[in-house]
Amino acid sequence: MTFQKFRFRFSHLSLCAAGLALVLAPALSPAQNTAPAAGMTPSAPAGITAVGELATVPAPSLTAKAWLTLDANSGQIIASQNPDESVEPASLTKLMSAYLVFEALESKRLTLDQPVTVSEKAWRTEGSRMFIKPGSQVTVDELLQGVIVQSGNDATVALAEAVAGSEDAFAALMNQEAAKQGLRDTHFVNSTGLPDPAHLTTVRDLAIMSKNLVTRFPQYLHYYSQKEYTYNKIKQNNRNRLLWTDPTVDGLKTGHTQSAGYCLVATALRDGRRVVSVIVGAASDSARSENSLKLLNWSFQNFDTIKLFDNDKPAVNARVWEGQSETVGLGTPTATWVTVPRGKGPQVKPVAQYTQPLIAPLKAGAKVGTVSLSLDGKLLRQDPLFVLNDVPEAGFFGRIYDKVRLLFQ
Structure with a gap:
């Protein structure tokens, strides 16, 4: 089996930039944000595609109902x-x-x-x-x-x-x-x-x-x-x-x-x-x-199955407001695997869509969005995004500071 290591750099979009994201991904509500890595498409097509449709070698001809x-x-x-x-x-x-x-x-x-x-x-x-x-x-x-x-x-x-x-x-x-x-x-x-x-x-x-x-x-x-x-x-x-x-x-x-x-x-x-x-x-x-x-x-x-991320490898490190930590990992509690035509692993495009702003306190296991995996413009799978670690609320002055900063985002 081929195991590929991917490094994802998901950038935090400001609330202003979220307007552009909404144009590109109209299925999102105003309370959500799209955070693609550099070079990744800002939205994933609707409908799951069977990966065999993307293969260069067609499925065998079978005699069965x-x-x-x-x-x-x-x-x-x-x-x-x-x-x-x-x-x-x-x-x-x-x-x-x-x-x-x-x-x-x-x-x-x-x-x-x-x-x-x-x-x-x-x-x-x-x-x-x-x-x-x-x-x-x-x-x-x-x-x-x-x-x-x-x-x-x-x-x-x-x-x-x-x-x-x-x-x-x-x-x-x-x-x-x-x-x-x-x-x-x-x-x-x-x-x-x-x-x-x-x-x-x-x-x-x-x-x-x-x-x-x-x-x-x-x-x-x-x-x-x-x-x-x-x-x-x-x-x-x-x-x-x-x-x-x-x-x-x-x-x-x-x-x-x-x-x-x-x-x-x-x-x-x-x-x-x-x-x-x-x-x-x-x-x-x-x-x-x-x-x-x-x-x-x-x-x-004709196909590889590769592990993209798991509980120890978040899909995205998201900005947290009013918390004791400024970021938190969002991902899946169990390993996320994706099946692709052989050799196509590096071309998988993940897109994370999650509620913004994320305001502490946050509990590990809370569902806050989804991550979509696409290849050649086709959606292969979509999984829920969960908070991977607790983020306690910041102190009084820390919360006030972030509240003010949010006004100018």
């Missing part, structure tokens, strides 16, 4: 086709089911060695199976391998019941989590992905869901790279062929029904950079694997 590739470090969509078309997720549904199980494990509502009694309903669930027996006790760890490695519908229902009491209640939790994650076009009816007219999603939502899973629960990713699992003396292979094809691939989930076609969410980690690809509606098992590998290779080979 819908597809998408996303950089998990930056969260940016690199390229897509039909990203918001309603599709059946089939067993890709189990990504959300596993997410809720992982969440239950982290909150100590479940433990990996906890035995779960298999219900008649779980045992009777049709489709792919782990071959658990009704009335038997199976640990959460074993059931997770049944869900993730073997794609067992019976194991999925057993875990759903362990988390929520019933599969219907679990489906309600799935929809609640989908809303929390901003999956606007996703609705779950069951935990397994068995066909239902109302059980729908999009490749955009699947990509977001998958990115959230791998970034929040890396401690459980080993299940997704497990190539086989034997239970009840029955060995089943992971259906993700890429685990054998490419050693950098470590997940994530296959899906298939007659109506959904062959689907695959794949992810690979190369030199610290993670990419997620989503393929839905391929014609065959081999087609979904080949298409996914093409997408992953294209995404890694």
Whole structure:
């Protein structure tokens, strides 16, 4: 991965100069100011652009109903086709089911060695199976391998019941989590992905869901790279062929029904950079694997993901009035990464827009504006700007002095 170091010099604009900024960036209210570094454009275009549109090497030609590739470090969509078309997720549904199980494990509502009694309903669930027996006790760890490695519908229902009491209640939790994650076009009816007219999603939502899973629960990713699992003396292979094809691939989930076609969410980690690809509606098992590998290779080979700033490296040092300090760093509490066509990192143009004047006291974590990142005149991403450090109020005379100075700005 290519790491570029950028030095940003954001100049403080006076209130008079803010008038010019408002002409250039009419979306700003009079209480905001634009602070670009030297040589940076004073405004960013509206609308986020998929970075793949700026690449000189076009996306590969794929045979699938819908597809998408996303950089998990930056969260940016690199390229897509039909990203918001309603599709059946089939067993890709189990990504959300596993997410809720992982969440239950982290909150100590479940433990990996906890035995779960298999219900008649779980045992009777049709489709792919782990071959658990009704009335038997199976640990959460074993059931997770049944869900993730073997794609067992019976194991999925057993875990759903362990988390929520019933599969219907679990489906309600799935929809609640989908809303929390901003999956606007996703609705779950069951935990397994068995066909239902109302059980729908999009490749955009699947990509977001998958990115959230791998970034929040890396401690459980080993299940997704497990190539086989034997239970009840029955060995089943992971259906993700890429685990054998490419050693950098470590997940994530296959899906298939007659109506959904062959689907695959794949992810690979190369030199610290993670990419997620989503393929839905391929014609065959081999087609979904080949298409996914093409997408992953294209995404890694033709794009860089670079870190611009974080809690220790502010996006802008802003002027503070009536405070014990004259400046404060504005930035993001976590690292801000941006994905760009290979070699284009130095051409990224950041523009900070923040409330002016900033008057103490200021609390760390207070949101005061946004920072936009653009390339070739196209907006790649926009993030909120937060105050990175507390700035206490100055003494009486210091405040009066700044009040007078503000009158002449």
